[in-house]
Amino acid sequence: MKNLAVSSKSIPVILHPLLNIWQSDDNDNQTNHNISLDHRIGDGKIKYTRLQYGLQVINFDILLSQDIEISIDPIAEDSLQFLYCLNGKCSHIFKNPEEVSFIDQFQTVVVRSHKESNSSIIIKKGLHVVFNLICVNVNEYFNEFKTKENHFGKKFQIFLQCISKKPKYIHLGSYNFKIAEQLKLIVNAEYNNEISKLLSLKGRYYLVLAKHIEQFYADIENNSNTSGLLKDELKRISKVSEFIKKHPEIQHSIQTLCAASGLSPAKLQEGFRFMFDRTVSDYVRNIRLEKAEKLIQTTDLTISEIVYSVGLTSRSYFCKIFKKKYRFSPKEYKSKTTNT
Secondary structure, eight states: OOOTTSOGGGSOGGGGGGGGGEEEESOOSSSEEEEEEOTTTEEEEEEEEEEETTEEEEEEEEEESSOEEEEOOOSSSSEEEEEEEEESOEEEEETTTTEEEEEOTTEEEEEEEOTTSOEEEEEOTTOEEEEEEEEEEHHHHSHHHHTOOSHHHHHHHHHHHHHTSSSSEEEEEEEOHHHHHHHHHHHHOOOSSHHHHHHHHHHHHHHHHHHHHHHHHHHHTTOSOTTOOOHHHHHHHHHHHHHHHHOTTSOOOHHHHHHHHTOOHHHHHHHHHHHHSSOHHHHHHHHHHHHHHHHHHHOOOOHHHHHHHTTOOOHHHHHHHHHHHHSSOHHHHHHHHHHO
16 A cells, blocks of 8 residues: 655655555655655554654554554664553564564563564554654764763663673563653644754653663663552553643642542652652642743733633742742743743
8 A cells, every 4th residue: 555656765764664654744854754644544643853863753643444564674784762652552573583572551662673673563453552663773873872981871881781682682661651751741742933843852852762771771670660659550640640731720639639540648649759750739830830831931811810820829929939940030031032
């Protein structure tokens, strides 16, 4: 079902395996591609971003009407893929001999392969899958860290040694909800211009990559989930955090959040500290400030109107905590944003 209207010469080599499901592309450069799925295959979008030489990202947000297999054989001789399922699930396969690994939602996965490894992702029909793939050319991206003698360089050397033992390597890691939070910010972000979009995307993707590597170390040191919470409990924490983001104006309390999640106050607090490095109240306050900053930038609401729209009642308190976070009073921030 190859779409012959798409020229393989106009797209990065890493995207060539997607030509069979490609409907259209609203970008004509080598740095960004927003791909619409062929409607005979399913619905959804695939977004490609080249962050720098040796570092590329593909995001899938698709719902399929038939099973598909997407080759992730790299364009480089030695490549790493960092895989993460934000929604749904999928599987990875090495062929010859066949080795299938199932990837669950929120699970971290590291794959090392080369051109002839026949490495693929399998996504099943009827399941809404939001999937992130970071592809790293080891020689191009990690080369500068290989010879560094500082603590950071040595950790990278250990990391590369662990994954270089076999020509084909897959590490099925633990569940990491901090990566999910970063990817959600990428998916839901709104940008004022292309420059701010590019800088924000790069920063968050680098952070996602760093968290993948941190999780790998935690796994091999058997220290992956120090919270003691179960996967289902961490999922409930994630749902609570999403509810707070959508409704910052509600007067959230430990009691109401516990009732909604079915978690005890101790587990709720423990989960927020583990996932966000904040208490529940700190998290709610930070979400309100972020929403307020966005309203200051994008609306003509007065400061008092913004205060009440994010669930606060004291303008003086709001001004105090806003200035502490953003280094300007709300009025100064609004003036600065307007004049920029």
